[in-house]
Amino acid sequence: NELLGLLGAWLRGEQYHGQHHLRGASSSLRPVGEGLADLIGNTPLIQLASLSEQTGCQILAKAEFLNPGGSVKDRVALEIIQEALAEGRLRPGGLVTEGTVGSTGVSLAMCAAAFGCHAFIAMPDDAAIEKAQMLQALGAEVQRLRPVSISHPDHFVNVARRRAAEQPNAVFADQFETVANFRAHLKTGQEIWEQTGGHVDAFVSGAGTGGTIAGVGCYLKQRRPAVRVFLIDPPGSGLYNKVTRGVMYTREEAEGKRLKHPFDTITEGIGINRLTANFARAQVDGAFKGTDREAVEMAAYLLRNEGLFVGSSAAMNCVGAVKAARALGPGHTIVTVLCDGGHRHMSKFHSPAYLAEYGLTPAATGRGLEFVA
Ligand code: PMP
DSSP states (O other), X not given: OHHHHHHHHHHTTOOOOXXXXXXXXXXXXXXXXXGGGGGSSOOOEEEOHHHHHHHSSEEEEEEGXXXXXXXXXXXXXHHHHHHXXXXXXXXXXXXXXXXXXXHHHHHHHHHHHHTTOEEEEEEETTSOHHHHHHHHHTTOEEEEEOOOOTTSTTSHHHHHHHHHHHSSSEEEOOTTTOHHHHHHHHHHHHHHHHHHTTOOOEEEEOOSSSHHHHHHHHHHHXXXXXXXXXXXXXXXXXXXXXXXXXXXXXXXXXXXXTOOOTTOOSOOSOOOSSOOHHHHTOOOOEEEEOOHHHHHHHHHHHHXXXXXXXXXXXXXXXXXXXXXXXXXXXXXXXXXXEOBBGGGGTTTTTOHHHHHHTTOOOOOOSSSOTTOO
């Protein structure tokens, strides 16, 4: 009946006033776009009402899970491929290679296909099998390799780099080092600036390659130098030390010093123990440490209070936003990024059995933020 009412009103040329009319949608609909590339970026910026209410700050989040590949990495993949095409390093029919366990592979496979190219993704064989299957379904060639140190020629990153060097019309995406990653996120920063009308006091993000925190942070600071940029760093990552004390241990050093293992967190996509070119571009004012428990509780909190089902790095970013709100005090506008949705995390971060195994079952008590230290 609702549908018939809508259709009848539409046929009579009347405005429909039923309960479910699309509030505000007509004003923000975009004109006809040009395929996949036009679906990437320009994501909504949403207010997280409950976090804002609880902290007294306005907490805003960029809904990157709405990109067609499901994550913020679509922006980077598109920029890398468009740059390579523009510079003539890649032509239709060519190959884009990357060594990755994360979302970048999915984004590269989709964007490569959109430009008549294809992707080769090398990954360690202990990564979830669904990841390899998904990449294959997206048309990528996948090679799974025994995990070895980054200094070993058979490390998946080195295999991907070599593969691109071995054949013509092939490029190594190199997301950790390439400036195209940084440039893609200058655009993210510009979107945030425009969406907030320049009313932004702080940006908070975790870092994997560092592209997001560097690109967004640099854009915002260039527009308004007083904007503060904060890192939220998961357990085992060396970036917190890098920002706060100027030192970073390599993985070998970390193990030698019996510091935490670099991969002892369930947050995926953030945390690293080497200084990448993209993180080196970042202007970071301060850093917070986040725990797995805080991330798990935040994901449950966001679902309960906002109806948002997010991945682990997005949850950790929101933990960072709360910490930044407390550090700055009420009245500030703080922006962060919802990197991806929860769907890609069903076997770990959103698996009750997996969480129980690690003693991380969310307590789900009340509506407060007492779980954020
Ligand atoms: N979250 C997810 C899900 C990611 O895949 C990545 C990229 N590794 C990040 C966060 C971190 O973003 P960046 O590489 O820009 O630091």
